[in-house]
Structure formats: C-alpha cells, structure tokens
Amino acid sequence: xxxxxxxxxxxxxxxxxxxxxxxxxxxxxxxxxxxxxxxxxxxxxxxxxxxxxxxxxxxxxxxxxxxxxxxxxxxxxxxxxxxxxxxxxxxxxxxxxxxxxxxxxxxxxxxxxxxxxxxxxxxxxxxxxxxxxxxxxxxxxxxxxxxxxxxxxxxxxxxxxxxxxxxxxxxxxxxxxxxxxxxxxxxxxxxxxxxxxxxxxxxxxxxxxxxxxxxxxxxxxxxxxxxxxxxxxxxxxxxxxxxxxxxxxxxxxxxxxxxxxxxxxxxxxxxxxxxxxxxxxxxxxxxxxxxxxxxxxxxxxxxxxxxxxxxxxxxxxxxxxxxxxxxxxxxxxxxxxxxxxxxxxxxxxxxxxxxxxxxxxxxxxxxxxxxxxxxxxxxxxxxxxxxxxxxxxxxxxxxxxxxxxxxxxxxxxxxxxxxxxxxxxxxxxxxxxxxxxxxxxxxxxxxxxxxxxxxxxxxxxxxxxxxxxxxxxxxxxxxxxxxxxxxxxxxxxxxxxxxxxxxxxxxxxxxxxxxxxxxxxxxxxxxxxxxxxxxxxxxxxxxxxxxxxxxxxxxxxxxxxxxxxxxxxxxxxxxxxxxxxxxxxxxxx
Amino acid sequence: xxxxxxxxxxxxxxxxxxxxxxxxxxxxxxxxxxxxxxxxxxxxxxxxxxxxxxxxxxxxxxxxxxxxxxxxxxxxxxxxxxxxxxxxxxxxxxxxxxxxxxxxxxxxxxxxxxxxxxxxxxxxxxxxxxxxxxxxxxxxxxxxxxxxxxxxxxxxxxxxxxxxxxxxxxxxxxxxxxxxxxxxxxxxxxxxxxxxxxxxxxxxxxxxxxxxxxxxxxxxxxxxxxxxxxxx
Amino acid sequence: xxxxxxxxxxxxxxxxxxxxxxxxxxxxxxxxxxxxxxxxxxxxxxxxxxxxxxxxxxxxxxxxxxxxxxxxxxxxxxxxxxxxxxxxxxxxxxxxxxxxxxxxxxxxxxxxxx
Numbered sequence: 001x002x003x004x005x006x007x008x009x010x011x012x013x014x015x016x017x018x019x020x021x022x023x024x025x026x027x028x029x030x031x032x033x034x035x036x037x038x039x040x041x042x043x044x045x046x047x048x049x050x051x052x053x054x055x056x057x058x059x060x061x062x063x064x065x066x067x068x069x070x071x072x073x074x075x076x077x078x079x080x081x082x083x084x085x086x087x088x089x090x091x092x093x094x095x096x097x098x099x100x101x102x103x104x105x106x107x108x109x110x111x112x113x114x115x116x117x118x119x120x121x122x123x124x125x126x127x128x129x130x131x132x133x134x135x136x137x138x139x140x141x142x143x144x145x146x147x148x149x150x151x152x153x154x155x156x157x158x159x160x161x162x163x164x165x166x167x168x169x170x171x172x173x174x175x176x177x178x179x180x181x182x183x184x185x186x187x188x189x190x191x192x193x194x195x196x197x198x199x200x201x202x203x204x205x206x207x208x209x210x211x212x213x214x215x216x217x218x219x220x221x222x223x224x225x226x227x228x229x230x231x232x233x234x235x236x237x238x239x240x241x242x243x244x245x246x247x248x249x250x251x252x253x254x255x256x257x258x259x260x261x262x263x264x265x266x267x268x269x270x271x272x273x274x275x276x277x278x279x280x281x282x283x284x285x286x287x288x289x290x291x292x293x294x295x296x297x298x299x300x301x302x303x304x305x306x307x308x309x310x311x312x313x314x315x316x317x318x319x320x321x322x323x324x325x326x327x328x329x330x331x332x333x334x335x336x337x338x339x340x341x342x343x344x345x346x347x348x349x350x351x352x353x354x355x356x357x358x359x360x361x362x363x364x365x366x367x368x369x370x371x372x373x374x375x376x377x378x379x380x381x382x383x384x385x386x387x388x389x390x391x392x393x394x395x396x397x398x399x400x401x402x403x404x405x406x407x408x409x410x411x412x413x414x415x416x417x418x419x420x421x422x423x424x425x426x427x428x429x430x431x432x433x434x435x436x437x438x439x440x441x442x443x444x445x446x447x448x449x450x451x452x453x454x455x456x457x458x459x460x461x462x463x464x465x466x467x468x469x470x471x472x473x474x475x476x477x478x479x480x481x482x483x484x485x486x487x488x489x490x491x492x493x494x495x496x497x498x499x500x501x502x503x504x505x506x507x508x509x510x511x512x513x514x515x516x517x518x519x520x521x522x523x524x525x526x527x528x529x530x531x532x533x534x535x536x537x538x539x540x541x542x543x544x545x546x547x548x549x550x551x552x553x554x555x556x557x558x559x560x561x562x563x564x565x566x567x568x569x570x571x572x573x574x575x576x577x578x579x580x581x582x583x584x585x586x587x588x589x
Numbered sequence: 590x591x592x593x594x595x596x597x598x599x600x601x602x603x604x605x606x607x608x609x610x611x612x613x614x615x616x617x618x619x620x621x622x623x624x625x626x627x628x629x630x631x632x633x634x635x636x637x638x639x640x641x642x643x644x645x646x647x648x649x650x651x652x653x654x655x656x657x658x659x660x661x662x663x664x665x666x667x668x669x670x671x672x673x674x675x676x677x678x679x680x681x682x683x684x685x686x687x688x689x690x691x692x693x694x695x696x697x698x699x700x701x702x703x704x705x706x707x708x709x710x711x712x713x714x715x716x717x718x719x720x721x722x723x724x725x726x727x728x729x730x731x732x733x734x735x736x737x738x739x740x741x742x743x744x745x746x747x748x749x750x751x752x753x754x755x756x757x758x759x760x761x762x763x764x765x766x767x768x769x770x771x772x773x774x775x776x777x778x779x780x781x782x783x784x785x786x787x788x789x790x791x792x793x794x795x796x797x798x799x800x801x802x803x804x805x806x807x808x809x810x811x812x813x814x815x816x817x818x819x820x821x
Numbered sequence: 822x823x824x825x826x827x828x829x830x831x832x833x834x835x836x837x838x839x840x841x842x843x844x845x846x847x848x849x850x851x852x853x854x855x856x857x858x859x860x861x862x863x864x865x866x867x868x869x870x871x872x873x874x875x876x877x878x879x880x881x882x883x884x885x886x887x888x889x890x891x892x893x894x895x896x897x898x899x900x901x902x903x904x905x906x907x908x909x910x911x912x913x914x915x916x917x918x919x920x921x922x923x924x925x926x927x928x929x930x931x932x933x934x935x
Contacts, residue, residue: 041640042696044735045648059716102716105706105768107727114718142732145647149731153705187685216643252645333645336664339620458632501635504600507686510635748901781830785900788830817831 005182006192009431010036012419013180013196015168015223017043019144019405020387021202022151023412024419029158031420036194038163038183040218040512043152047204047216048408051144052255052329053121054136055101055409056402057094061115062134067091068579069126070135074403077123077286078396079539080555080584081236083573086364086392090403092578093410098137101409105150108139109326119326120260123286123400123589132284136402141257141329147405166192167512168222170440171199171230171383174432178230178383182440186512189505191444195431198382198419201227201360201368202412205388206523208516210353210473211465214246214253223389225519227360228526228562232370232380235391235557235570236358237523238531238541241399242474244290246352248310252333254349256401258342259283261326263315265294266346267302273311278589285589288398288540291351295474298350305348312346351474356523357399357540358530359391361559361570366390366415371559371568382432384419386411393557396572397539447511453499457513460494461520467491468524472531477544481532488524495521522562530558533567551584590614591673592626594637597684605684607675623662623670624651627688638687646801649734652679652741653688659738659799679741681750694750695737695757701786702754702762703777708770723769730764730809732802733757739796739806745789753789754781756796756806762787763809766816778817787813823913828896837893840886847883884926892919 012028014021017039028035039046058065071091075082102108102116109117116137124133139146155162165186172180172195180196206221207213224234244265245254259265265283267273277293278285285293294311303309315323320343323331327342334342361369362385363377372378387408394407423429471484495517502510536550537543556569574581590612597605610630617625624641631637639662641651646664653662654677656670667674682690708717740746740755754762759781766777781787787810796806854876895915903911 041642041648041650042692042735045642045650047643047648049734050643050645050647096713099713099716100711103706103708103711105708105765105770107724107731107768108716110719110721110724112721114720116716139731142647145734146731150706156700157703157705157707216648218642329647336646337620337622456632456635458635504598504636504686506599507638507689509631509638513635745901751905752900784828784830784833784897785825786830788834789897789900814834818835 004191006190008036008192008194010034010180010194010196011423012036012198012200013038013194014200014202015181016046016202016204016387016389017152017162018046018202018204018387018408019048019147019151020408020412021200022148022155023409024200024202024386024416025160026151026154026158027413027416028420029155029160033420033423036161036163037155038166038168038181038194040165040167040186040222042164043155043162044149046148047219048144048148048405050214050216050253051147051405052141052253053257053260054119054138054143054402055098055147055405056121056124056135056400057098057137057406058091058135059095059098059116059118059137061111062118063126063132065126065133065135067094069128069133070094071576071579072128072582073124073133074394074400075396075582076129076587077398077400078394079398079549079587080396080551080582081239081393081538081557081572082396083393084576084581085573086394088576088579089364090394090406090410094406097406097409097413101147101150104154106139106146108137108146119257120284121401122256122259122281122284122290124284132281136257136260138257140325141255141327144405147409163192167515168203168226169444169515171226172434172440173230173436174434177381177432179432179434181226182437182444184444186507189508189511191441193437195434196382197423197429197431198384200366200415200419201383201385201389202387203389205356206520207353207356209465209468209520209523209527210240211462211469212246212249212251213353214243214251215353220516221356221389221519221523222516223385224360224526225522227368227385228522231561231563232368233361233559233561233568234358234526235361235559236393236397236530237356237526237560238534238558239357239397239539240353240472240527241287241355241357241540242291242351243354244287244294244351245313245347245349246354247333247337248305248348248350250337251352252337253354254313254330254333254347255327256287258313258315258327258330261315261322262318263313264317265290265349266312266314267297268304268308269302271302273297273302281589286398287401288542289589291474291540292542294349294351310348310350313349314346315342316344316346318343355399355404356388357391357393357395357397358526359389360385361557362386362390362392364392364414365418366392366411367418371570375568377570384415386415397541447500447514450499450514452501453497455494455498456501457498457510457517460491460498461513461517464488464491464517464520464524468527472527475542475544476531478532481528485528485532488521488528492521525562525565526560529565529567530560534558549587555584592630593673593675594630594687595677596637596687598636598686609673617667621667623655623665623667623674626667627662627676638685638689640689647734649736652736652738652801654678654680654741659742661736661738661801664801679737681741681747682737692737695740695755698740698750698754698758699735699761702758702781704758704761704765706765706768706771707773709772717770719769726767726769727764729804730760730767732804733760734802736801738799738801742795742799744793744795745791749785749789752785754786756790756810759787759790759813760804760806760809763813766813775821778820781813782817787817790814823909823916825909833893833896836889840890843886844883844890847879850879851883888919888923892916
C-alpha cells in the first residue's frame with residue numbers, strides 16, 4: 001500500500017481553509033514560501049462562511065472606543081479564564097486587522113460618513129464596564145461569508161496551492177517533532193504524504209459532538225483528534241458555548257446581531273425576562289448568561305409553544321426596512337426554516353451548541369505547546385494551531401460574540417508571521433523523516449478492510465451526540481456527566497468493532513464519517529473528563545452541584561491527555577505585557 | 590413517498606441509472622427539508638454519494654437537480670416538491686459518484702474573472718471610505734455562495750463550459766467592476782470584452798430563476814455588458 | 822484565416838444591436854414600398870425601379886447591415902453549437918459564404934444598373 005503513497009514536500013502545510021487557514025496562507029504565499037492548503041471541502045464551504053454578526057474592533061466609528069476596553073470586556077466575558085497577554089494582543093491588533101480585511105475586499109456595511117458600520121453586541125462596554133459599546137464591524141448579517149470569500153479571493157490572487165476535498169488523516173512525526181501530514185483525496189481515496197517544515201492546524205470546531213448544534217457537518221474536530229493521537233494535550237475542553245438563540249429544535253444560528261439591533265427575548269407570559277437576569281444590559285449580556293436564563297425560563301415552565309420548550313426572540317417592534325437592510329440573512333433563515341417573517345412574528349429560539357472555547361493549546365506565536373516530562377509547557381517543534389481548533393486562550397470560559405472572527409484572522413496572521421520569520425531565520429531547516437507512517441496507515445487500512453456489520457457509523461454518531469447533549473449541556477452535574485462518561489466507554493467499543501457499508505474508493509463518505517467519528521469521540525472524552533473534574537461554575541461550564549466560581553482552586557486551565565487519559569493543569573496568564581492586569585472580580589451584567 | 594435518485598458508481602456502473610426508494614414519510618419531520626430526506630436515505634444506504642455541510646444554505650455544497658430544477662436541498666421544503674421526487678446531480682458537469690459532480694470547470698471560470706478586490710494601498714490607520722449608496726451597489730452581487738445552481742442551468746454554459754464564464758463568475762466580475770474601492774475597472778472591462786467569455790450570455794434567465802439566494806445574475810450580466818460597451 | 826481570439830465581443834454586440842434597430846425600421850418601409858408596385862413586375866424591374874434616390878441608399882445600407890447581422894448571429898450560433906474542434910473551420914466556411922453572397926449581391930446590383 002505504501003508504494004501507492006504520493007509524496008510532496010512543502011515549506012508549510014495548512015490544514016483547514018476557513019478564515020484562519022486562508023489568512024495564514026495568504027501571508028505565507030505572498031512571502032514566497034512553498035505553501036499548500038489542505039481542505040476537506042472547497043474552501044468557500046468552510047464553516048467561517050456561516051458566521052453572521054460581525055467582527056469586534058475598537059474602531060470607535062459609532063461610539064467612543066479603545067482596544068483596552070475591548071480587552072477588559074473580553075477578559076470579563078471569559079470569566080477570567082482567558083490568558084490576559086493573548087487577549088491584550090488580539091484586541092490591540094483588532095483595528096488594523098479589520099482595516100486590512102476591508103482592504104482585501106470585505107463589503108462591510110457603511111455609516112453615512114463612509115466608515116465601517118459597527119453594531120452593539122453582547123458583553124461590550126465603554127470605559128471598563130459602563131455604557132454599551134458598538135464594536136462589532138458587520139457586513140449586514142453575512143460577515144463570515146464576506147470575510148471567507150474575500151480571503152479566498154485574495155488567495156487566488158496570490159496563487160496559493162490548494163488540495164481541495166482532501167482529508168487530513170494524521171500528523172507525521174519524527175520523534176517529538178511534527179513534519180507534515182498524511183492526507184487522502186476524497187475523489188479516489190489516494191493517500192498523499194505531505195512532508196513539511198511547518199504544519200499549521202486550522203481545522204475549526206467540533207460542534208458535531210452535540211446533537212443540536214449550529215455547526216456544519218464538517219465540524220468534527222479533526223485537528224484535535226490528530227493532535228491527541230500524536231500524543232499532545234487538549235486544553236479547556238469542558239467549555240462549550242451554547243448560543244442562546246438557535247432556531248428551536250433545529251439549531252440554525254440566529255445571530256446575536258438580532259439582539260444587537262434591538263431584538264428582545266420573551267417568555268410565555270410575554271415578559272422580557274432578561275431584565276431579571278441582567279438588569280443593566282438585559283438582552284445583551286454575555287452568551288453564557290443569556291443561554292442559562294433561557295434554560296431556566298423553560299425549566300421553570302415559562303417556555304412557549306405546545307411543549308413549552310423554547311422562548312421567543314421578538315423584533316416585531318423594529319422598523320421593517322432596518323431589518324431588511326441589517327438582518328437580511330436572519331430574515332431569510334426564519335422565512336425558509338420556520339415560514340415566519342420576523343418583522344411580523346417572533347422567532348422561537350433555544351440554546352444550541354455553537355462554539356468550542358477549548359482546543360489545542362498554543363502560545364502567543366501560535367505554536368502548539370504540551371507538557372514535557374517535567375510538566376513544563378514545551379513547544380512542539382513544527383506544529384502550529386489557530387482559530388477555533390486552537391486554545392491560545394483568548395476566550396477562556398466563554399467567548400464574546402464577534403471575537404471569533406477576530407481570533408481567526410489575528411492569529412492566522414500571527415502564525416504566518418512566526419512561521420515566515422522562522423523559515424527566513426533558519427533557511428537550512430530540513431524536512432525530517434517521519435517515523436510514524438506505519439501507525440497512520442494501519443489506522444486507515446482498518447477502515448479500508450472493515451466488513452459490513454449490523455451496527456453503523458451513523459447510529460454510533462447519533463448515540464454519541466445524544467449522550468453528550470444529556471450529559472454536558474447548558475447545565476451539568478456530577479450525575480449527568482458520570483452517566484455520560486459511563487456511556488462513552490461502550491460507544492468507544494462499538495466504534496472499534498463497527499464495519500462499513502461502502503467499500504469503494506470514490507467519495508467514500510462512510511469511511512470519511514468513520515475517521516471523523518474517531519475524532520469526535522476523542523473530543524467527547526476530553527469534554528466529559530475535563531468537565532467532571534472542574535468542581536466550580538465558570539463561564540459556559542455551569543454545574544448545578546457547584547454553582548459558584550472558585551478562583552482559589554480553579555483559576556487554571558485544564559489539560560487533557562487522551563493517550564494517558566489523564567488531566568493536568570496550567571496557570572492562567574494574568575500579566576499582560578502593556579496594560580495593567582485585570583484582577584478577577586465577580587461577573588455581573 | 591416515492592423518491593427516484595440518480596445513481597452512478599464509476600467502479601461498477603457504465604452509466605447513471607435511476608433508483609427508486611419508497612420512504613415512510615412519518616420518519617421525517619413534518620417541515621423537513623429535502624436534505625433531511627436524503628440523509629435519511631443515506632442511513633438506509635450509506636453508499637449514496639452527496640455533498641452537504643452547513644445545512645442552512647450558506648456553504649453551497651448541496652446543489653442538486655430536483656424535479657428538473659436546480660436548488661439547494663437544505664433550503665427546499667419537502668412539502669414543496671411534487672411526488673415522485675426525482676433527484677439528479679447538477680446537469681452539465683461530469684458525475685463523480687451518484688449526486689456528486691466535478692465542479693472544476695465552474696471553479697476555473699470563477700478564477701478566470703480575477704474575482705478579487707484591487708484597491709489603493711492599505712492605510713492601517715483608516716479604512717477606504719465608501720458611502721452607504723456605493724455600498725448598496727454591491728447588494729445582490731457579493732452574497733453568491735458558488736453553489737453552481739445558476740451555471741448548471743445555463744444553456745450557454747452547458748455548450749461552452751470551457752469558454753463562457755457563466756453566470757456565477759460574471760456576477761462576481763460585475764461585483765468588482767462596480768465596487769467603488771476597486772481601481773482596475775477599465776482593465777477588468779477590457780479583459781471581459783470577449784465574444785466567448787461574456788457575450789455568450791443570451792439572457793435566457795435560467796440563472797436568475799434557479800438562484801437559491803434570490804440573486805439576479807442575468808441582470809448583472811446585462812449591466813456588465815453595458816459597462817463594457819461604454820468602456821468605463 | 823480567422824481565429825477565435827480575434828473575434829470581438831463589444832464591437833460585434835454593438836453592430837448586431839444597431840443593425841437590428843435599422844432593419845427593424847427598414848423592413849416595414851420595404852414592405853410598404855413593395856406594395857406600391859404592380860404585382861406582375863419581374864424581379865429585375867422591381868430592383869431597377871427601386872434603385873433610385875433615398876430608397877436606393879437605404880436599401881444598400883440595409884443589405885450591408887443585414888450581412889453584418891447575419892455574420893454576428895451565425896457566428897454566435899456556430900460558437901454555441903458546433904463541435905469545438907471544428908468551430909474555426911465552420912466559422913471560416915461561413916465567412917466565405919457571406920463573402921460570396923456579398924460578391925453576388927454586388928454583381929446583381931451592377932447588372933441591374935447597367
């Protein structure tokens with residue numbers, strides 16, 4: 001089989017062609033390096049395309065603003081788990097990176113003076129917690145689409161090389177160094193060995209681990225699976241953002257922009273209930289706060305609909321033209337999937353899994369770090385990670401809306417800059433010879449040979465998603481999570497034994513789903529184990545049995561090693577480089 | 590309900606054929622989209638090949654020809670389709686497997702119109718200014734998701750997929766010629782002045798009729814032609 | 822010899838437009854003119870009688886524009902429907918045919934005037 005392995009050499013391979021991967025690719029090709037981008041879908045189908053509301057930057061186009069205020073809001077939003085040096089870096093780069101995006105062609109909405117339009121979003125304030133800020137730069141409610149397409153277009157200009165519809169199976173390693181990846185062409189199952197001096201992971205999220213989610217089918221945590229199999233750790237995997245306003249029962253995202261433009265959440269009594277949970281900012285509280293509020297309203301019997309299992313997002317009081325102009329995509333989703341025009345009828349919503357705050361731990365240069373033998377954080381030579389799959393950590397225990405698009409472009413560019421500097425400083429760096437090829441091929445061959453069984457990949461995936469939803473949802477406790485963990489073990493066994501129905505080599509989606517499910521299962525284990533151990537409530541991790549935040553014991557990042565099935569911890573950075581540190585305070589909105 | 594799906598596995602079939610499935614409609618949600626039905630069929634037969642991803646009509650993966658019309662399966666309510674439902678791959682492209690087609694020519698044409706902004710050098714202190722009115726010009730042009738429904742319904746593109754840019758690419762071309770920030774308009778118009786690339790469009794308007802995002806490529810091409818004629 | 826890349830887009834488009842506008846006016850005018858003639862006249866007398874003054878000039882322009890219109894229309898059809906490998910051959914053949922027709926028309930014109 002290894003005879004038929006095609007082999008290529010690159011300076012850098014980038015796995016994933018969402019906003020992060022494409023931003024990095026653009027800089028690296030412009031600098032003349034030999035770069036390849038591997039994407040399991042055509043690049044513009046990456047899930048960045050679905051981001052709606054916008055990207056945060058203190059441009060001060062609408063309200064007075066400073067990046068330091070943005071930094072404060074982000075740290076507070078993260079429930080003080082975010083690394084303050086990383087957050088400082090991201091927020092201070094924001095204004096410039098947004099202008100750069102504009103320069104790349106992103107069709108931002110505009111103000112009358114010709115500047116970029118900015119809207120209000122949850123968790124944003126002026127002057128360290130005072131009045132509401134308007135910080136989210138938007139292209140109507142299709143900002144992700146606009147950014148992804150513009151970045152792809154600029155990559156066409158620069159001539160980046162793409163391996164479209166290629167699936168990354170595993171990282172090539174030489175000792176503890178990473179030296180490329182084995183990928184598979186989905187069209188014909190041809191395996192390709194991409195040797196590289198530097199490997200950049202930008203594989204996005206893993207929301208498919210929960211049953212109801214806003215994520216695309218492709219968000220299966222492939223980067224996390226690869227890193228875990230390579231023996232490195234995953235960080236803060238207990239923190240999953242449940243977006244307060246997913247379409248009830250279906251999961252499509254209804255952007256926070258709806259509340260930013262004035263939308264109000266109401267329960268079955270018609271009450272604008274957020275007033276009780278966040279008296280000052282009401283519907284524009286942080287996402288974890290709003291998601292919990294909705295869950296409580298429904299649990300306490302104030303849900304709407306025949307089953308009282310959702311609340312209503314009401315924008316009928318807004319001007320119809322404003323809705324058509326600022327929220328055309330949302331209106332479209334509502335009319336398509338619910339047959340309701342939100343200008344006239346409110347949208348039924350319920351929290352749905354949206355974003356993974358945790359991921360592959362990295363430093364400020366986007367280099368992957370993992371504990372060494374002495375439990376010190378050591379850089380993994382040759383491996384970088386950015387975007388949702390990475391945990392640098394700028395989102396801590398809860399991400400603010402509008403910070404994810406910012407994260408991907410800031411760290412996309414930063415990773416490319418550090419790789420570029422490294423390639424220029426170290427011109428004699430050779431590509432190392434991998435020593436784990438056999439292991440990688442063996443894993444792949446198992447799925448090639450797996451004969452049909454009664455059980456199926458689709459069934460196992462559904463069961464996994466249900467287990468995770470029941471065990472690790474908006475609210476968790478020891479029982480729910482322990483039950484989930486107990487159920488994950490038989491699921492793991494089923495996955496070891498299940499066979500496939502499709503044995504062809506052309507677009508074998510069954511085999512692809514099996515490889516993806518292996519990654520999802522790792523993500524599930526990481527989530528449940530990390531969450532079980534954290535005996536406090538912080539950000540999106542809300543434990544019924546430990547309802548308070550506990551800074552003395554738990555102001556630290558969780559690290560999960562799948563190889564050892566063991567947890568360890570690392571310090572939160574509380575020392576930004578320029579700004580004075582923000583001491584953890586009680587978080588009220 | 591009765592569902593007919595075009596099947597083709599290159600390793601065992603000489604040519605595509607229609608396979609009939611009888612589906613118990615009660616297994617699906619009452620307001621299910623077509624994609625839900627297809628995914629249900631994939632559970633019955635995991636060898637059924639189809640692309641899909643976001644499931645909400647923004648990634649553009651799941652364009653299909655259903656009952657003769659090109660559409661996105663994830664935004665098409667099952668109820669809106671007459672039975673038997675005939676599902677085929679997008680017409681005019683080589684079939685790779687079942688409902689999956691090779692869109693290489695489509696992408697090539699998109700790339701050929703230089704679909705990227707070329708503006709004044711970046712000033713990190715200040716964005717390029719654009720009035721709301723100038724920005725409004727881009728509405729209906731930039732939202733394309735490259736699903737290929739339009740080009741796959743265009744007879745001119747069927748005949749000349751290698752020469753004619755097709756509606757999706759020309760919509761993108763038009764977007765960059767009218768973007769107030771782009772400084773290469775005249776150059777762009779000059780490059781588009783070709784009987785094959787642009788003027789192959791006969792305004793049949795199938796593109797506009799089939800666009801799942803409600804865009805109007807035909808009108809965009811009309812304005813593009815007018816711009817080419819005017820030369821600026 | 823004609824080559825694909827030398828074919829024009831904008832120019833052809835404009836010629837086709839303007840020739841169409843002209844012919845749209847000319848043909849009804851021609852019909853109206855023809856109705857005024859005795860129906861037993863042979864084609865030669867018809868032509869001879871017509872080629873004078875304003876009508877002669879407008880007819881000549883119409884003939885020229887009709888040929889141009891035919892060229893662009895026929896050219897586009899050939900690009901659309903002929904086999905790609907044969908398109909250039911067909912276009913050249915078509916061009917020759919149109920040249921022959923032009924030559925023929927000139928000859929008829931010359932013959933009918935002399």
